[in-house]
Every structure is written in C-alpha cells, then in structure tokens.
Amino acid sequence: MQRRQLMRLSGAGVLCAPLTIRHGRAATPEPVDAELILAIDVSRSIDAEEHETQMRGYASAFRDPDVLRSIMGGEIGAIGCCLFTWSDSDSQEDLVTWARIGDAASAERFAAAIDAAPRRTWSYTSISGAMEHALRLYGRSPFEGTRRVLDISGDGMNNSGRRLDGVRATMLDAGIIVNGLAVVDRAPAAGSGAVVLEDYYRDEVIGGPGSFLVVAEGFEAFDRAVRRKIAREVAGREQARRFAGLGRVDRMAV
Template identity: 75%
Template sequence: MQRRYLLRLSGAGVLAAPAILRGARAAVPARAQPPGDGPQAVDVELILAVDVSRSIDADEHEAQMRGYASAFRDPEVIRSISGGGIGAIACTLFTWSDADSQDSLVPWTRIADEASAHRFAQALDAAPRRTGSYTSISGAMEHATRLYAEGLFEGTRKVLDISGDGMNNSGRRLEPVRARMIEDGIIMNGLAVLDRAPPPGSASALEDYYRDEVIGGPGAFLVVAEGFESFGRAVRRKIAREIAGIGGATRFAGLPRVDRVAA
C-alpha cells in the first residue's frame, strides 16, 4: 500500500532527499489524484479535537475557533503543508465534552495549497458554536479512532491534536484508550490551556497531566497556552510543527517536548 511504501522511505531517511521528494510527488500527484479512486495519499491525517466542556465559556470557545481558523490562513502553516513529500494533508475538526458528546464540525478535507487552506478556515468561521458539560478526553480519543477508520485518506502519519483546559472526568478510563491508540500508530499531541487565575498548583497539575497521561506516540509534544489570550499563537505554532512532523523542517529541530506560549 502507498502508506507502507512511504513509511519505509521515511524510516530510511529517504524522504528528506529533494530528488526523492520530487519522485514521490510525481508518483502520487497531490492535486491530480482523482477522488473516489481509493484512499487519497497525504502526508498526514490530522484531527483537531476541541474541548467545549462547561469550564469553557462562549468567549473562550470563540477564541478557540478563531485560533484554528487563523492557523490555516498563516503562511508558515501553508508552507508546512505544501512542503511535505506529497504536498497535501487531510484535516477534520470536531468539538467534544461528555463521553457521548462529539460534534464533527468540518468533515475530512484535503488541503494542498493556500486556496484550500483558506476554504478550510472559512468552514471553521461558519461552524456552529455549542458547549457541553463534562470533560471526556477518552471519549474524544475514541471518536478520533472512528474518524480514522473511515479510510478516506492514507497518510504517512496519523496525528490527533487535542486541546483542552481540564482532566478526564467522564467516560472510560483514559489510560487503556490512549494505549490502544499508541499501539495503532496514532500520535497524540496536546494543547493545554491554563486558567488566567488558577488556584494554587492547578496550572502545573494540568500541564503535568497532559504531558504524562494525554500525549503519546513517536515525537509527541505538548503546547501550553497561558490563558485563552495566547491560544491563537499557540495553535498556529502547534499545527505548523505537527504538519512538518518528525524530522521535518529544521526550524522545529530541538524544540522541547513541552512548549509554553505566554499571554
């Protein structure tokens, strides 16, 4: 299959060579592959999972959605998308709260250039804003697994981007769900949003929780946004980094496993 072939190339370091990059694009033209002819090849299958539990008010939810939309208008993010071996990604966004409450707002979409990235951003602008109650990170992970199983795209990497401001308090225990996703080769990156005026010790507890119990897989990392005021900058940095991927653009080399963005 294309994905296994590309993974072997990537694992051997071959995809870093410009000549091979050109060959990969020629073999699987990102803009020419007809829809419906089996899964479409992409560099990454990226799922954006956005927390809308009751701890997030309407203004904070709006800040999240504006932040994601802005990221797909950002030139650095677009360069990361077009700079991959295939030159395209697949992306979808859903919001989550309770164990049985996940709302897919933008379906799987192929993004390959500025125009398609801007269309994705426009879909985020137009998406409904709704909030829920409890915080089920495990439920969000299980929903992401179902989205990957749809098989519309075939990427060299599967990346789940989870943003939130609280710990799992609904649905299944997080540990076995997370372990199964890691076993399936899914990389889980986190964006933890700290309260602007947290009770003593709660901010570091959330950061530690996301670092130790949420993120996982090869090269997984956590971005910590110090308040929703910094969410937009945090998400732009995060998406550009996860699209570039492991061993990607040199500007991401050596970045820490936990990256903090101040308000």
C-alpha cells in the first residue's frame, strides 16, 4: 500500500505498509512531498528559439530562491522530479531522469542537467501521448510522494495519438494532478473553430484536486510563468498561503 493511501486510511487503523515491487525487485521508495513530472512540448509549432526559451525557463526555475523555498518548505522538504519532451504520440524523450531535490545543491544539479540536455523538435502535438508516457514514468519512480503532479506545457491542442479524454481520465483515476502551462502567442490550430487554447487547457487538459493553469502571454513571459508555476505546485502548507488568492487560471504577461 502506498504512502498516499496510508495517509488517507490512517484513521481506519492501517498500521504498516508492505514493500513496493519495482522492476521485479522489492524496494522501499524514498518519501518526498511530491512526485513532479515536467513535460515540455517540442512539436513543430515550437521553433528553435522558443524551445531554448522553454528549457532556459525550467532551468532558471530551479535556481530561483522562491522555488527552492517552496520545495524545502514541505513536510519532508524535498520533491522527486524528472523532465521529458514530447510531440508525436510515439515521440517522448526523457532528458532528466528522476532525482531528489531538497536543497540548493540538488536543485542546481537538476538545473545543470536541463542546461546540458539536447534541443530537438519533432512534428505533431500529442498531449495524450505525453500523459501515457508520464504514467509509465510514475510506474518507475523511486519515490513515494503525498502528491503526484504532472506539469504539462504547450502551445497547441491534441492532434495525434489516442483521444485525450480517455487518457486524462486514467490519470485522474490514479490520483494524479494535472496542471498546465499554455503559451498563447499564436492563433489556435486550424480546425479548432472558436476554441481558445486557454479554454482548451482549462477544460480538457488540467484536472485533479487543486489543479490550475498558468497562461503565458507569449514566450517572452514563459520564464516568469514557469517559476511561478513550479513554486505553486511544490509549495508546502505554509508556503501555499502565498498562492491562496490565485484562481484556477493564472495569467502571466511580459
């Protein structure tokens, strides 16, 4: 039984948990406040400069004092985190594997790994494929968080792979919180009619208790948006009061 389940069932007299089986071996996962997966859109609508802006934004977030305070302010004072890029339904690339972040040194190592990661872009936009890949990564996580959060950023709508609603429902049924970072510097994709990307991410992508969407009005606002978003996602109960007044959609302009 997982630590998340134990917390929910502690009042029902649950006393202990068996070992979790991972890759055919018995292992005790390391407790963290959150298991955070960062999923970055690198479809053909993202040019080289925008891709670099995204990667630089995520790296700088882990060097930001406010983000580090949020990470260290939890009950345990650490998170488990990994990062991958996505585009087509079968095009996901793990760039930074699962790592424990709990102090300035480990945060800097994570940021440096993002800096050193390759920059490659692909073709279509498969948010459903990204979610399916995230589910596999959670299955291989060496951590046990009280929350599991998928942070998915992009500038387009699902146009490849499985239907998004079914995969999203699987994630929510598994207790995974899905937050979004929508970059709205382009008109919505052809064929989307009057649907705006912000509405799409709010209604079709994010979900779970306390889920929220950050809207970056252009890639110029991405750096500030991603710092704000990660700080909010990993905030412990004390730090969460800083974000208590924010709604489900948080807009960031230059």
